[in-house]
Amino acid sequence: MKPKKVPGVPSQLKGSSHDTETKKFLDNSELLNSEFQRIQKKFLDINSWSEYFEKGLPKFELHNSDGTPVQRSPQIGDYMKILLNTHSPKNYIWVRIDMIDYTNPDSLMIQIRPSTVPGQQFAGRIVHFFSSTSTSTFILSKGKDYIKAAVYVRNETANSNANFINSIKNIFISLSSKLGSSKINWKNFTDGILK
Template sequence: MKAKEIPGVPQQKKGSFHDTESQKYFENSSAAAQQFEILKKRFLNISQWKEYCGGNLADFKLYDSYGYFIERDPQIGDFIKIDIPGPGDTEAKGYDWVKIISIFSEKNDNYERILISCSPSIVPGEPKDYHIAHFYSAEATSNFMILRQDNCITTAVYGRNESPNFKTTSVNITRNIFIAIGGMMGASKIQWKSLTDGLLDF
């Protein structure tokens, strides 16, 4: 099976990938547009994702480039702190971090799409030569998308180029291998499905 080709999502070149999607249909495009406005607020409120999606989801919190927790819509250059179930990165106090590298949106009468792409990163505020604080390597991306097309709304997460992060301490390398293998075998897809389903549970 090949990775889907989605505009704005990096091409799959190496490692594993996943395409996780959920859809909801409405009576007409007008009803879909109304619900999409609710979905946009949920989608852009990253720090509340766990509340929308229930206990099965990792916890996500939005931070600025200086490492301060923020409550606003995400911007390019912001960071997301992730608290996944199980052992975390020892150097990052048990958390994994990603940086928002792009935000893309487009809209017309019967179509609207927002795409947020993230890649594994250092802890914000640390020196640039600090280890990547994530179980995947720097080449991986997580791409979060919401889409309205006619009377259908889609929520999706597309993972690309996922391979274990070996540029860290020996303890974290072991941890990263186990979590990455679990993700490649479908554990992460369960997490992302909780998110895509939960965001659509109005």
């Protein structure tokens, strides 16, 4: 299926992509507005995102540009440390927040991409199974009678900027993502955050 063209979402050039969307319909405009405000708070509380996945994994931690954990709304230049498996605390990945758009009162947008560990932008390796060309764009929006949570993933390619063993592992994870495993996880998120 061809990826949607969504304003603010990068064009699909190579690798895999997917669009994940969930809508919640409300026919009362007052209720729609109050529910949108409630869900916006959840959307901006990245440290609580794991609550919206079925098994509470992955775990998300918001870090500032220095890598210090923070309890606040995200800012451009912040990082997310994402723990994939609680049995192995070393099994985590890093992403950087490249874009946040608050300009539309009916929409919020956060865009992330795989990154190095904070503070190692020039000398470190990407700590993620996808390359830094990959992006995930999270959009929470409000229509006339609905609220929509969406994740638009573009240009997912395996991270070859890793040691040999991790490069091989990244290729297998990239292949499983092409088969839909990543979309299933993000569907859990879009469904969960609208509850």
